[in-house]
Amino acid sequence: MSLRPDLEIISGWIRRGARVLDLGCGDGTLLRHLHETRAVTGYGIEIDPDNVEACIRAGVNVIQTDLDAGLSDFDDDSFDYVVMTQTLQAVRHPARLIDEMLRVGREGIVTFPNFGHWRCRVQLGLQGRMPVVRTLPYQWYDTPNIHL
Template sequence: MTLRPDLSIIAATVQPRTRVLDIGCGDGALMAALRDRHGCDARGLELDARDVAAAMGRGLSVVQGDADIDLADYPDNSFDYAILSQTLQTTRRPDWVLDQLLRIGRRAFVSFPNFAHWRVRASLLFGGRMPVTRLLPVEWYATPNIHHVTVDDFRAFLKTRGIVVEGCWFLSGDQRTGSAMANLFAEHAVFLLRRAE
Protein backbone atom coordinates (compact mmCIF):
# COMPACT_ATOMS: atom_id res chain seq x y z
CA MET A 1 0.00 0.00 0.00
CA THR A 2 1.41 3.38 -1.04
CA LEU A 3 0.77 6.27 1.32
CA ARG A 4 0.33 9.92 0.39
CA PRO A 5 3.69 11.73 0.70
CA ASP A 6 2.74 13.55 3.93
CA LEU A 7 1.54 10.29 5.47
CA SER A 8 4.76 8.56 4.41
CA ILE A 9 6.76 11.18 6.32
CA ILE A 10 4.61 10.65 9.40
CA ALA A 11 4.83 6.85 9.14
CA ALA A 12 8.62 7.01 8.84
CA THR A 13 8.91 9.28 11.89
CA VAL A 14 6.53 7.65 14.39
CA GLN A 15 8.43 5.44 16.83
CA PRO A 16 7.56 1.71 16.85
CA ARG A 17 5.16 0.26 19.43
CA THR A 18 3.68 3.62 20.42
CA ARG A 19 0.07 4.67 20.96
CA VAL A 20 -1.29 6.82 18.12
CA LEU A 21 -4.56 8.70 17.61
CA ASP A 22 -5.24 9.64 13.97
CA ILE A 23 -7.87 12.39 13.88
CA GLY A 24 -9.59 12.63 10.52
CA CYS A 25 -8.10 9.24 9.69
CA GLY A 26 -10.05 8.74 6.45
CA ASP A 27 -10.04 5.10 5.39
CA GLY A 28 -7.29 4.25 7.88
CA ALA A 29 -4.37 3.89 5.45
CA LEU A 30 -1.88 5.54 7.82
CA MET A 31 -3.18 3.64 10.84
CA ALA A 32 -2.85 0.32 9.00
CA ALA A 33 0.73 1.15 8.00
CA LEU A 34 1.64 2.11 11.58
CA ARG A 35 0.07 -1.07 12.93
CA ASP A 36 1.54 -3.40 10.32
CA ARG A 37 5.02 -1.88 9.94
CA HIS A 38 5.70 -0.52 13.43
CA GLY A 39 3.46 -2.49 15.79
CA CYS A 40 1.72 0.70 16.91
CA ASP A 41 -1.54 0.74 18.84
CA ALA A 42 -3.36 2.98 16.35
CA ARG A 43 -6.82 4.42 16.98
CA GLY A 44 -8.84 6.73 14.75
CA LEU A 45 -11.52 9.40 14.80
CA GLU A 46 -13.32 10.11 11.52
CA LEU A 47 -16.39 12.15 10.59
CA ASP A 48 -17.35 10.36 7.35
CA ALA A 49 -19.32 7.14 7.98
CA ARG A 50 -18.08 5.48 4.76
CA ASP A 51 -14.46 6.06 5.76
CA VAL A 52 -15.18 4.72 9.25
CA ALA A 53 -16.60 1.55 7.68
CA ALA A 54 -13.59 1.22 5.34
CA ALA A 55 -11.14 1.60 8.24
CA MET A 56 -13.06 -0.90 10.36
CA GLY A 57 -12.97 -3.27 7.38
CA ARG A 58 -9.17 -3.18 7.73
CA GLY A 59 -9.55 -4.34 11.31
CA LEU A 60 -8.81 -0.90 12.76
CA SER A 61 -10.25 0.70 15.87
CA VAL A 62 -12.06 3.79 14.56
CA VAL A 63 -14.98 5.76 15.97
CA GLN A 64 -17.15 8.21 14.12
CA GLY A 65 -16.72 11.66 15.58
CA ASP A 66 -16.06 15.33 15.01
CA ALA A 67 -12.66 16.83 15.88
CA ASP A 68 -14.35 20.16 16.66
CA ILE A 69 -16.32 18.54 19.50
CA ASP A 70 -15.15 15.07 20.46
CA LEU A 71 -11.47 15.64 21.25
CA ALA A 72 -12.48 17.07 24.63
CA ASP A 73 -13.51 13.54 25.68
CA TYR A 74 -9.99 12.10 25.46
CA PRO A 75 -7.83 12.06 28.63
CA ASP A 76 -4.59 14.05 28.91
CA ASN A 77 -1.46 12.34 27.55
CA SER A 78 -3.40 9.26 26.51
CA PHE A 79 -1.36 8.88 23.30
CA ASP A 80 2.27 9.20 22.32
CA TYR A 81 1.24 10.88 19.05
CA ALA A 82 -1.90 12.70 17.92
CA ILE A 83 -2.07 13.10 14.15
CA LEU A 84 -4.08 15.63 12.16
CA SER A 85 -3.28 15.30 8.45
CA GLN A 86 -4.95 17.61 5.94
CA THR A 87 -7.70 18.34 8.45
CA LEU A 88 -6.66 21.47 10.40
CA GLN A 89 -7.96 23.84 7.71
CA THR A 90 -11.38 22.12 7.76
CA THR A 91 -12.02 22.59 11.49
CA ARG A 92 -14.11 25.42 12.91
CA ARG A 93 -11.58 26.27 15.65
CA PRO A 94 -8.11 25.18 14.55
CA ASP A 95 -6.56 26.85 17.61
CA TRP A 96 -8.74 24.79 19.98
CA VAL A 97 -8.14 21.59 17.98
CA LEU A 98 -4.37 22.12 18.12
CA ASP A 99 -4.56 22.70 21.89
CA GLN A 100 -6.47 19.43 22.20
CA LEU A 101 -3.92 17.55 20.08
CA LEU A 102 -1.11 18.66 22.36
CA ARG A 103 -3.14 17.81 25.45
CA ILE A 104 -4.08 14.31 24.25
CA GLY A 105 -0.74 13.40 22.69
CA ARG A 106 2.78 13.93 23.97
CA ARG A 107 3.59 14.94 20.40
CA ALA A 108 1.41 16.00 17.49
CA PHE A 109 1.78 15.78 13.73
CA VAL A 110 -0.07 18.43 11.75
CA SER A 111 -0.07 18.58 7.95
CA PHE A 112 -1.90 21.03 5.73
CA PRO A 113 -1.95 22.48 2.21
CA ASN A 114 -0.04 25.77 1.96
CA PHE A 115 -2.35 28.47 0.64
CA ALA A 116 0.65 30.76 -0.06
CA HIS A 117 2.18 28.42 -2.67
CA TRP A 118 3.13 30.29 -5.81
CA ARG A 119 0.46 28.54 -7.93
CA VAL A 120 -2.25 29.65 -5.50
CA ARG A 121 -0.88 33.21 -5.59
CA ALA A 122 -0.69 33.17 -9.39
CA SER A 123 -4.26 31.90 -9.71
CA LEU A 124 -5.51 34.75 -7.57
CA LEU A 125 -3.25 37.41 -9.11
CA PHE A 126 -3.66 36.57 -12.78
CA GLY A 127 -6.99 34.79 -12.87
CA GLY A 128 -8.72 36.48 -9.96
CA ARG A 129 -10.18 33.16 -8.89
CA MET A 130 -9.67 30.67 -6.09
CA PRO A 131 -7.34 27.96 -7.33
CA VAL A 132 -8.18 24.38 -8.20
CA THR A 133 -5.02 22.28 -7.93
CA ARG A 134 -4.05 18.66 -7.21
CA LEU A 135 -4.05 19.37 -3.46
CA LEU A 136 -7.04 21.73 -3.64
CA PRO A 137 -9.09 19.76 -6.17
CA VAL A 138 -12.56 21.29 -5.80
CA GLU A 139 -14.15 24.64 -6.52
CA TRP A 140 -14.39 27.22 -3.73
CA TYR A 141 -18.07 26.51 -3.05
CA ALA A 142 -17.55 22.77 -2.51
CA THR A 143 -14.30 22.80 -0.55
CA PRO A 144 -14.20 21.57 3.04
CA ASN A 145 -11.41 24.11 3.69
CA ILE A 146 -12.75 26.95 5.80
CA HIS A 147 -9.44 28.36 7.11
CA HIS A 148 -6.75 29.16 4.58
CA VAL A 149 -3.45 28.70 6.37
CA THR A 150 0.07 29.35 5.08
CA VAL A 151 3.39 28.01 6.29
CA ASP A 152 4.30 31.44 7.69
CA ASP A 153 0.88 31.82 9.38
CA PHE A 154 1.34 28.46 11.07
CA ARG A 155 4.91 29.21 12.17
CA ALA A 156 3.78 32.54 13.67
CA PHE A 157 0.86 30.85 15.43
CA LEU A 158 3.18 28.25 16.99
CA LYS A 159 5.57 30.97 18.15
CA THR A 160 2.83 32.95 19.90
CA ARG A 161 1.66 29.77 21.65
CA GLY A 162 5.16 28.69 22.70
CA ILE A 163 4.76 25.37 20.87
CA VAL A 164 8.02 23.58 20.08
CA VAL A 165 8.65 22.39 16.52
CA GLU A 166 10.58 19.11 16.67
CA GLY A 167 10.54 18.58 12.93
CA CYS A 168 9.10 20.04 9.75
CA TRP A 169 8.96 18.77 6.19
CA PHE A 170 7.80 20.55 3.06
CA LEU A 171 6.53 19.01 -0.15
CA SER A 172 6.30 20.33 -3.70
CA GLY A 173 4.33 17.77 -5.62
CA ASP A 174 5.46 14.48 -4.13
CA GLN A 175 9.04 15.65 -3.56
CA ARG A 176 10.56 17.29 -0.50
CA THR A 177 11.63 20.90 -0.79
CA GLY A 178 13.71 23.14 1.45
CA SER A 179 12.38 25.14 4.38
CA ALA A 180 14.00 28.49 3.51
CA MET A 181 11.36 29.49 0.94
CA ALA A 182 8.68 27.00 2.01
CA ASN A 183 5.94 29.64 2.20
CA LEU A 184 6.37 30.25 -1.54
CA PHE A 185 7.45 26.87 -2.91
CA ALA A 186 5.87 24.21 -0.67
CA GLU A 187 2.45 22.93 -1.63
CA HIS A 188 2.15 20.99 1.59
CA ALA A 189 3.67 21.19 5.08
CA VAL A 190 4.13 18.59 7.83
CA PHE A 191 5.03 19.63 11.38
CA LEU A 192 5.93 17.53 14.42
CA LEU A 193 5.07 19.49 17.57
CA ARG A 194 5.23 19.26 21.32
CA ARG A 195 4.35 21.45 24.27
CA ALA A 196 7.14 23.51 25.81
CA GLU A 197 8.50 21.93 29.02
Protein backbone atom coordinates in the same frame (compact mmCIF):
# COMPACT_ATOMS: atom_id res chain seq x y z
CA MET B 1 0.47 0.82 -0.41
CA SER B 2 1.33 4.24 -1.79
CA LEU B 3 1.27 7.10 0.71
CA ARG B 4 0.96 10.83 0.14
CA PRO B 5 4.34 12.50 0.61
CA ASP B 6 3.37 14.09 3.95
CA LEU B 7 2.17 10.73 5.32
CA GLU B 8 5.41 9.08 4.23
CA ILE B 9 7.42 11.67 6.17
CA ILE B 10 5.18 11.37 9.23
CA SER B 11 5.45 7.59 9.25
CA GLY B 12 9.22 7.99 9.57
CA TRP B 13 8.78 10.09 12.72
CA ILE B 14 6.55 7.61 14.57
CA ARG B 15 8.46 5.16 16.75
CA ARG B 16 7.76 1.45 16.68
CA GLY B 17 4.99 0.28 19.01
CA ALA B 18 3.68 3.81 19.67
CA ARG B 19 0.10 4.74 20.53
CA VAL B 20 -1.30 7.04 17.80
CA LEU B 21 -4.46 9.10 17.47
CA ASP B 22 -5.16 10.29 13.91
CA LEU B 23 -7.56 13.24 13.79
CA GLY B 24 -9.48 13.42 10.53
CA CYS B 25 -8.08 10.04 9.54
CA GLY B 26 -9.92 9.80 6.22
CA ASP B 27 -9.99 6.20 5.00
CA GLY B 28 -7.40 5.13 7.60
CA THR B 29 -4.44 4.91 5.21
CA LEU B 30 -1.89 6.32 7.67
CA LEU B 31 -2.99 4.21 10.64
CA ARG B 32 -3.13 1.07 8.52
CA HIS B 33 0.38 1.76 7.21
CA LEU B 34 1.73 2.48 10.71
CA HIS B 35 0.16 -0.69 12.06
CA GLU B 36 1.68 -2.80 9.28
CA THR B 37 5.15 -1.20 9.28
CA ARG B 38 5.66 0.07 12.83
CA ALA B 39 3.31 -2.11 14.93
CA VAL B 40 1.49 0.93 16.33
CA THR B 41 -1.84 0.82 18.08
CA GLY B 42 -4.33 3.61 17.91
CA TYR B 43 -7.54 5.17 16.76
CA GLY B 44 -8.72 7.36 13.96
CA ILE B 45 -11.34 10.04 14.36
CA GLU B 46 -13.44 10.79 11.30
CA ILE B 47 -16.79 12.45 10.63
CA ASP B 48 -17.47 11.31 7.05
CA PRO B 49 -19.58 8.10 7.04
CA ASP B 50 -17.97 6.78 3.84
CA ASN B 51 -14.49 7.15 5.32
CA VAL B 52 -15.61 5.56 8.60
CA GLU B 53 -16.89 2.59 6.61
CA ALA B 54 -13.59 2.39 4.69
CA CYS B 55 -11.68 2.35 8.00
CA ILE B 56 -13.83 -0.45 9.34
CA ARG B 57 -13.35 -2.48 6.15
CA ALA B 58 -9.57 -1.96 6.46
CA GLY B 59 -9.54 -3.04 10.11
CA VAL B 60 -8.66 0.43 11.43
CA ASN B 61 -10.07 1.41 14.83
CA VAL B 62 -12.21 4.46 14.14
CA ILE B 63 -14.54 6.69 16.10
CA GLN B 64 -17.10 8.71 14.19
CA THR B 65 -17.34 12.16 15.74
CA ASP B 66 -16.92 15.85 15.00
CA LEU B 67 -13.50 17.20 15.99
CA ASP B 68 -15.10 20.52 16.88
CA ALA B 69 -16.67 18.68 19.85
CA GLY B 70 -13.17 18.24 21.28
CA LEU B 71 -11.33 15.21 22.61
CA SER B 72 -12.96 14.97 26.04
CA ASP B 73 -13.38 11.19 25.70
CA PHE B 74 -9.60 10.78 26.04
CA ASP B 75 -7.52 11.14 29.20
CA ASP B 76 -4.39 13.27 29.41
CA ASP B 77 -1.33 11.64 27.78
CA SER B 78 -3.37 8.77 26.30
CA PHE B 79 -1.23 8.72 23.14
CA ASP B 80 2.41 9.04 22.20
CA TYR B 81 1.48 10.92 19.01
CA VAL B 82 -1.58 12.80 17.86
CA VAL B 83 -1.56 13.40 14.11
CA MET B 84 -3.75 15.82 12.19
CA THR B 85 -3.06 15.87 8.44
CA GLN B 86 -4.92 18.11 6.00
CA THR B 87 -7.64 18.70 8.62
CA LEU B 88 -6.74 21.86 10.56
CA GLN B 89 -8.27 24.13 7.92
CA ALA B 90 -11.60 22.30 8.15
CA VAL B 91 -12.31 22.72 11.88
CA ARG B 92 -14.08 25.72 13.37
CA HIS B 93 -11.82 26.14 16.41
CA PRO B 94 -8.29 25.11 15.38
CA ALA B 95 -6.50 26.62 18.41
CA ARG B 96 -8.79 24.76 20.81
CA LEU B 97 -8.21 21.49 18.93
CA ILE B 98 -4.43 21.94 19.01
CA ASP B 99 -4.62 22.50 22.79
CA GLU B 100 -6.61 19.27 23.06
CA MET B 101 -4.08 17.42 20.89
CA LEU B 102 -1.29 18.42 23.25
CA ARG B 103 -3.35 17.41 26.26
CA VAL B 104 -4.09 13.86 25.06
CA GLY B 105 -0.78 13.23 23.31
CA ARG B 106 2.87 13.61 24.16
CA GLU B 107 3.69 14.90 20.66
CA GLY B 108 1.49 16.54 18.04
CA ILE B 109 2.04 16.46 14.29
CA VAL B 110 0.05 18.83 12.08
CA THR B 111 0.09 19.27 8.31
CA PHE B 112 -2.04 21.55 6.19
CA PRO B 113 -2.34 22.48 2.52
CA ASN B 114 0.15 25.03 1.24
CA PHE B 115 -2.07 27.42 -0.68
CA GLY B 116 0.91 29.80 -0.81
CA HIS B 117 2.78 27.45 -3.16
CA TRP B 118 3.58 29.16 -6.46
CA ARG B 119 1.40 26.76 -8.50
CA CYS B 120 -1.61 27.51 -6.31
CA ARG B 121 -0.96 31.23 -6.56
CA VAL B 122 -0.68 31.07 -10.34
CA GLN B 123 -3.93 29.13 -10.59
CA LEU B 124 -5.67 31.65 -8.31
CA GLY B 125 -4.20 34.58 -10.25
CA LEU B 126 -5.04 33.26 -13.71
CA GLN B 127 -8.41 31.67 -13.01
CA GLY B 128 -9.60 33.81 -10.10
CA ARG B 129 -10.64 30.74 -8.10
CA MET B 130 -9.17 28.66 -5.31
CA PRO B 131 -6.89 25.97 -6.71
CA VAL B 132 -8.12 22.44 -7.28
CA VAL B 133 -5.25 20.03 -6.74
CA ARG B 134 -4.89 16.27 -6.43
CA THR B 135 -4.70 16.36 -2.62
CA LEU B 136 -7.59 18.86 -2.26
CA PRO B 137 -9.90 18.19 -5.21
CA TYR B 138 -12.71 20.53 -4.14
CA GLN B 139 -14.31 23.40 -5.97
CA TRP B 140 -14.35 26.66 -3.98
CA TYR B 141 -18.09 26.40 -3.36
CA ASP B 142 -17.99 22.75 -2.21
CA THR B 143 -14.92 22.60 0.02
CA PRO B 144 -14.69 21.45 3.63
CA ASN B 145 -11.96 24.07 4.16
CA ILE B 146 -13.25 26.93 6.27
CA HIS B 147 -9.82 28.42 7.13
CA LEU B 148 -7.51 29.16 4.24
